[in-house]
Amino acid sequence: MVKTWIGASCWLLLVCLLSWTPLTHAQTKGCHLVAHLNESPDQVQQAGLVLPRWYDLHHRLLKLLTDRAHCQLTVVGSPWPRSLALLERGEIHLMLTMSYTKEREQFADFIGPHYMEESVLVLDKQYVGKVQDLRDIILLPGSIGVLRDAYYGDEFAALLKDPQFSERLLFAGSLTQKLNMLQRGRVIGMVEDKTQFLEWSRTYPDLAERYVQMLTLYRNPVYIVASKKGVPLELRQRLKQAWSEVYGTPEHLKILQEFGWSLH
Numbered sequence: 001m002v003k004t005w006i007g008a009s010c011w012l013l014l015v016c017l018l019s020w021t022p023l024t025h026a027q028t029k030g031c032h033l034v035a036h037l038n039e040s041p042d043q044v045q046q047a048g049l050v051l052p053r054w055y056d057l058h059h060r061l062l063k064l065l066t067d068r069a070h071c072q073l074t075v076v077g078s079p080w081p082r083s084l085a086l087l088e089r090g091e092i093h094l095m096l097t098m099s100y101t102k103e104r105e106q107f108a109d110f111i112g113p114h115y116m117e118e119s120v121l122v123l124d125k126q127y128v129g130k131v132q133d134l135r136d137i138i139l140l141p142g143s144i145g146v147l148r149d150a151y152y153g154d155e156f157a158a159l160l161k162d163p164q165f166s167e168r169l170l171f172a173g174s175l176t177q178k179l180n181m182l183q184r185g186r187v188i189g190m191v192e193d194k195t196q197f198l199e200w201s202r203t204y205p206d207l208a209e210r211y212v213q214m215l216t217l218y219r220n221p222v223y224i225v226a227s228k229k230g231v232p233l234e235l236r237q238r239l240k241q242a243w244s245e246v247y248g249t250p251e252h253l254k255i256l257q258e259f260g261w262s263l264h
Contacts, residue, residue, distance in 0.1 A: 079173030090230030113221035145190035153218030
């Protein structure tokens with residue numbers, strides 16, 4: 001009886017070991033994901049700007065995810081609105097810094113949050129006295145740069161329906177284009193993530209002398225998302241599991257700390 005039990009146990013262990021090895025191989029074989037980053041080195045250089053540090057940090061966050069999921073990663077640069085359309089059609093697989101909305105949930109699977117974003121109004125210091133709340137943008141003598149198809153909270157979304165408010169906005173396709181508009185004097189302010197504002201203030205001290213952080217528009221977690229059309233459900237579940245395993249680990253926190261990002 002004991003010999004029979006030991007033999008059965010050994011056989012079961014052998015079956016488990018044999019089944020585990022092909023599964024690991026199957027996870028890595030053929031898993032190649034294409035991810036969007038809002039900039040590309042060529043685009044930034046053509047604009048005469050410095051490639052922002054967050055480009056590398058975003059790339060490392062993506063690698064943290066795909067390495068744990070046993071997938072290969074290719075990163076492409078394209079404007080934010082175009083990448084949203086590509087994600088919806090399934091022509092790219094991953095994006096970062098996505099705020100949750102019901103509309104986006106129709107085509108994007110929210111894999112998990114990677115940091116807490118705080119959108120702020122950055123304004124030329126000489127116009128600070130004109131703005132007490134968000135709607136006061138209509139009182140300004142110039143335009144405010146915003147990222148097209150970005151989500152800055154419910155109040156901003158509601159004000160977009162007001163022609164007086166929307167005509168004061170100048171839409172950009174990328175963060176580089178938005179910063180370029182500020183440098184060229186095409187706008188007198190912009191809506192920007194707080195950590196991005198602090199970063200470009202260090203990189204361009206001449207602009208930091210002229211502009212100041214004003215109102216906080218929206219504070220919320222932003223997510224890594226996967227295309228529902230381009231990424232099979234089974235792989236999306238694997239990505240969620242992989243991100244849950246690396247979220248909040250020392251490696252994840254180290255990336256965030258380098259840029260001053262927070263999980264809370």
